[in-house]
Amino acid sequence: MREVAILGVGQTPVREHWGRSIRDLAVAAGRLAMEDAGVSRLDGLYVGNMTSGRLNQQRHLGVLVADFLGQWGVEAVKMEAACGSAGSAMRQGLIGVASGEMDAVLVIGVEKMTESPFSETTAALTGAADADYEVVHGVTFVGLNALIMRRYLHEYGYQQADFAPFALNAHANGAKNPLALFRQPIREKDYRQGRVVADPITLYDASPIGDGAAALLLVPAEKAPQAVRVIGSASATDTLSVHDRHDLLWLAAAEQSAQRAYRQAGLGPNDMDLFEAHDAFSIMAALSLEACGFADRGQGVRLAQEGAILPDGRIPISTMGGLKARGHPVGATGIYQLAEATLQLRDAAGEAQIDGAQVALAQNIGGSGATIVTHILQRP
Amino acid sequence: MREVAILGVGQTPVREHWGRSIRDLAVAAGRLAMEDAGVSRLDGLYVGNMTSGRLNQQRHLGVLVADFLGQWGVEAVKMEAACGSAGSAMRQGLIGVASGEMDAVLVIGVEKMTESPFSETTAALTGAADADYEVVHGVTFVGLNALIMRRYLHEYGYQQADFAPFALNAHANGAKNPLALFRQPIREKDYRQGRVVADPITLYDASPIGDGAAALLLVPAEKAPQAVRVIGSASATDTLSVHDRHDLLWLAAAEQSAQRAYRQAGLGPNDMDLFEAHDAFSIMAALSLEACGFADRGQGVRLAQEGAILPDGRIPISTMGGLKARGHPVGATGIYQLAEATLQLRDAAGEAQIDGAQVALAQNIGGSGATIVTHILQRP
Numbered sequence: 001m002r003e004v005a006i007l008g009v010g011q012t013p014v015r016e017h018w019g020r021s022i023r024d025l026a027v028a029a030g031r032l033a034m035e036d037a038g039v040s041r042l043d044g045l046y047v048g049n050m051t052s053g054r055l056n057q058q059r060h061l062g063v064l065v066a067d068f069l070g071q072w073g074v075e076a077v078k079m080e081a082a083c084g085s086a087g088s089a090m091r092q093g094l095i096g097v098a099s100g101e102m103d104a105v106l107v108i109g110v111e112k113m114t115e116s117p118f119s120e121t122t123a124a125l126t127g128a129a130d131a132d133y134e135v136v137h138g139v140t141f142v143g144l145n146a147l148i149m150r151r152y153l154h155e156y157g158y159q160q161a162d163f164a165p166f167a168l169n170a171h172a173n174g175a176k177n178p179l180a181l182f183r184q185p186i187r188e189k190d191y192r193q194g195r196v197v198a199d200p201i202t203l204y205d206a207s208p209i210g211d212g213a214a215a216l217l218l219v220p221a222e223k224a225p226q227a228v229r230v231i232g233s234a235s236a237t238d239t240l241s242v243h244d245r246h247d248l249l250w251l252a253a254a255e256q257s258a259q260r261a262y263r264q265a266g267l268g269p270n271d272m273d274l275f276e277a278h279d280a281f282s283i284m285a286a287l288s289l290e291a292c293g294f295a296d297r298g299q300g301v302r303l304a305q306e307g308a309i310l311p312d313g314r315i316p317i318s319t320m321g322g323l324k325a326r327g328h329p330v331g332a333t334g335i336y337q338l339a340e341a342t343l344q345l346r347d348a349a350g351e352a353q354i355d356g357a358q359v360a361l362a363q364n365i366g367g368s369g370a371t372i373v374t375h376i377l378q379r380p
Numbered sequence: 381m382r383e384v385a386i387l388g389v390g391q392t393p394v395r396e397h398w399g400r401s402i403r404d405l406a407v408a409a410g411r412l413a414m415e416d417a418g419v420s421r422l423d424g425l426y427v428g429n430m431t432s433g434r435l436n437q438q439r440h441l442g443v444l445v446a447d448f449l450g451q452w453g454v455e456a457v458k459m460e461a462a463c464g465s466a467g468s469a470m471r472q473g474l475i476g477v478a479s480g481e482m483d484a485v486l487v488i489g490v491e492k493m494t495e496s497p498f499s500e501t502t503a504a505l506t507g508a509a510d511a512d513y514e515v516v517h518g519v520t521f522v523g524l525n526a527l528i529m530r531r532y533l534h535e536y537g538y539q540q541a542d543f544a545p546f547a548l549n550a551h552a553n554g555a556k557n558p559l560a561l562f563r564q565p566i567r568e569k570d571y572r573q574g575r576v577v578a579d580p581i582t583l584y585d586a587s588p589i590g591d592g593a594a595a596l597l598l599v600p601a602e603k604a605p606q607a608v609r610v611i612g613s614a615s616a617t618d619t620l621s622v623h624d625r626h627d628l629l630w631l632a633a634a635e636q637s638a639q640r641a642y643r644q645a646g647l648g649p650n651d652m653d654l655f656e657a658h659d660a661f662s663i664m665a666a667l668s669l670e671a672c673g674f675a676d677r678g679q680g681v682r683l684a685q686e687g688a689i690l691p692d693g694r695i696p697i698s699t700m701g702g703l704k705a706r707g708h709p710v711g712a713t714g715i716y717q718l719a720e721a722t723l724q725l726r727d728a729a730g731e732a733q734i735d736g737a738q739v740a741l742a743q744n745i746g747g748s749g750a751t752i753v754t755h756i757l758q759r760p
Contacts, residue, residue, distance in 0.1 A: 001480055021512060053460075054434050057515065059507030060462040063617040063750040067624070073636050075615040076751065077468045078460045080433075082440040088457045092472055099479030100381055127432075127439030132401060135437065235455040237443040244447070256453050370443040371456065 008037025008217030048086030084366025087334030087373030174325025181327030210327030232261030232376030334364030388417025388597030428466030462508030464746025467714030467753030554705025561707030590707030612641030612756030714744030
C-alpha cells in the first residue's frame with residue numbers, strides 16, 4: 001500500500017443554495033480541488049452523499065459529476081453511509097490510490113437539503129437509523145441523540161448547561177471561516193436561552209443542515225512530497241440501533257477506528273494538534289473526545305469546560321466552526337472536515353489558523369455512532 | 381495488486397418477497413456466501429443498492445447488514461450507481477482485497493422493490509437518468525431505452541420482432557434456474573403478442589423488477605487456489621444524459637471497461653465461453669454484444685438471430701435467465717450476474733450448465749449505458 005497525499009482542496013460555502021443544483025455544487029468544489037492540485041485528468045471519482053435520491057430526485061451521482069467535470073470514461077461511484085458518507089468516500093478513494101490502481105482520485109462530498117419541505121428532510125435523515133426497530137417507534141434522529149445525552153447527564157451528574165463550551169467554541173471558530181453557515185459568535189446567555197429541540201438537546205446543541213460540497217484531490221505521496229499526507233485511515237461500525245449497544249455512552253466504533261488509525265500513524269492522542277470532531281450534537285463531541293482518547297469516560301464535557309478544546313487549548317476541536325457553525329450538509333461533512341484539517345496543516349486556515357499544527361485528526365460519524373471513519377493527516 | 385478469488389456464493393430467489401425485509405434478504409444471501417466459503421469473520425462489507433432510501437425508508441445499509449450478520453466493528457459501506465450498484469460494490473470490494481488492505485470481503489447486492497406503489501418505484505428508478513435534463517421532460521427510464529431502440533431499428537433496418545431471440549433465450553434459460561422469477565419458456569408467438577410498454581419496447585423486451593439479494597465472498601487468490609479467479613475488473617462512465625452521447629448506438633463505457641478487462645486478463649472476446657449481459661432491455665443486450673466485441677456495429681441482433689447467444693452457441697448469454705427472466709432487482713443484479721458466472725465455472729449451474737466453460741464475462745450497466753462495470757472470471 002502506497003502512502004497517499006492530499007494535493008488539492010475545494011469547497012463551496014455552506015449556505016441555503018437555492019440557486020444552485022446539487023450538480024453545480026459538486027462540480028464547483030471538484031473543479032476547485034483539481035485546479036488547486038493542477039490536475040486535469042482523473043483516474044477515479046468517489047462521491048459521498050446521503051439524500052439526493054429523495055430530496056433531489058437524482059441518484060447516480062458518480063457519473064453525474066464525472067460527466068459535468070468533463071471526465072468522460074472515468075471510473076466513478078457514489079458511497080452512502082448516512083452522515084458518514086463523505087468520510088466513507090474518502091476511505092475508498094484512498095484505498096484506490098494506496099492500492100496502486102489509481103494515481104489521481106477526486107473525492108467529493110455533496111448534499112443539497114434546504115429546498116425540500118422539513119417533513120421530507122426529516123424523513124430522509126431518519127434513514128440513518130433503523131427503520132424497523134427505531135424509527136417505527138416514532139423516534140427522530142435528534143430524538144435518539146437526546147436519549148443518549150439524557151443518559152450522559154444522569155450517569156455522570158452533569159447539567160445540560162455544562163455542554164455550553166462546545167457551542168461557544170464552534171460558533172467563535174465559525175466566525176473566522178468565510179465558508180461557514182453561521183458566522184456570529186454566541187454568548188453563554190444565548191446558549192442558555194436556546195429553545196428545546198428534543199429534551200435535553202436545545203437549539204445550540206444541534207448542528208444545522210445546509211447545502212454544500214467539498215472536494216479533495218488524492219495522489220500518491222511520492223508524487224507530491226510537498227502535500228499534506230494521510231498517515232492514518234480506518235473505518236469501523238457498531239450496532240445500527242442505539243438500544244443494541246452494550247454501552248450507550250461509549251462510541252465503540254470511534255475507539256476502534258481511531259486506535260487503528262493511531263497504530264498506522266505510530267502516534268497517539270497526545271500527538272494530535274487539532275481534532276475535527278463530528279459535533280452534529282454536543283453530546284457526540286463529548287463522546288468522541290472520550291472514545292478517541294482525549295478524555296476519560298465521562299470527562300469529555302469536563303475537558304471542554306477546562307478550555308482544552310479552544311484554539312489555544314490542548315486539543316482544539318471544530319477549528320473552523322465544526323458541524324455546529326460551519327453547517328452540516330450531511331453527506332458532505334466528512335470531506336469538509338478533511339478539507340479544513342488540510343488547510344490547517346498548510347497554514348492556510350486564515351483567522352482560524354492553529355499555530356504550528358503538525359498533525360490533525362478528523363472523524364466522521366454516520367448514524368448515532370454506527371459508522372465511524374477516522375483519518376489522521378500530517379504536515380509534509 | 382493481488383489476484384482475487386470468489387470463494388463463496390449466496391443468492392436468494394428473485395421473487396415478490398412480501399414477507400421478507402431488505403435486511404432479511406441481504407443477510408440471508410450474505411450468510412449463504414460466508415457458509416459456502418467457510419469464512420466466519422469479515423474484514424470488509426460492501427453493499428450495492430439503489431432505492432432503499434425511498435422505497436424501504438432505510439439508508440445506511442452497510443452497517444445495517446454488518447450488524448445483523450454479527451460482524452460488529454467491521455468496515456462497511458454502501459455503493460450506488462443506479463442499476464450498476466452491485467457491480468460497483470464488487471469493483472470496490474475487489475480493490476479492497478487486491479490492495480492487501482483486507483483478506484475477507486463480503487459483497488452483497490440487494491433490492492426490495494415490489495411492496496411500493498408503482499408510481500414510487502418508477503420515480504425512484506428515474507433517478508438513474510438526469511433529473512434536470514432528461515426526467516424533467518417527462519421521459520421514463522424505459523422511454524429512454526425505447527428511443528435508443530427506435531434509432532437502432534431505423535439505422536440498421538431491423539423490425540421490432542427481430543429482437544425476439546433475446547427474450548426466447550432468456551426465458552428458456554430462466555426455466556432452468558430455480559432462483560429465477562420467471563421459469564416458463566416463451567414462444568415466438570408470445571413475444572409477438574407482447575403489449576407495448578414504450579414503443580418499440582414491448583413486454584418481452586423489458587426485464588421485470590423484483591426483490592432479492594446475491595452475495596460473493598472474496599479472498600486473495602493465493603489463499604484459495606481452488607476458487608474461481610477474477611482475472612479482469614474495470615469500470616467506466618459515459619455521459620449521464622443519452623442525448624449528450626456522440627453516438628446513440630454505441631456503449632462507449634462498455635467498450636472501454638471491457639477492453640481494460642480484456643487487457644488485464646490477456647484475453648479477448650473470442651476467449652469468452654459465456655457472457656452474463658445486462659439485458660434490462662433487449663436493445664441493451666444487442667448493444668452490449670457489439671461494444672464488447674462479439675458482433676460488429678448493428679450486428680448484435682443478427683448474432684442473436686443466428687443462434688450464437690444460445691447455450692450451445694458461440695457466446696451464450698443470460699445463461700441462467702438474465703435480467704429478463706431471472707428478474708432485475710436493480711441494485712442487486714450485478715452480483716447475481718457474477719454469482720451465476722461463478723456457478724457456471726464451478727460446474728454448479730445445474731440444468732443451465734454451459735459444458736466446459738472456462739472463462740466468463742459479466743457486465744453490469746447503470747443508467748442507459750452511463751456507468752458500466754465489467755468483470756472476467758476464470759475457472760481455477
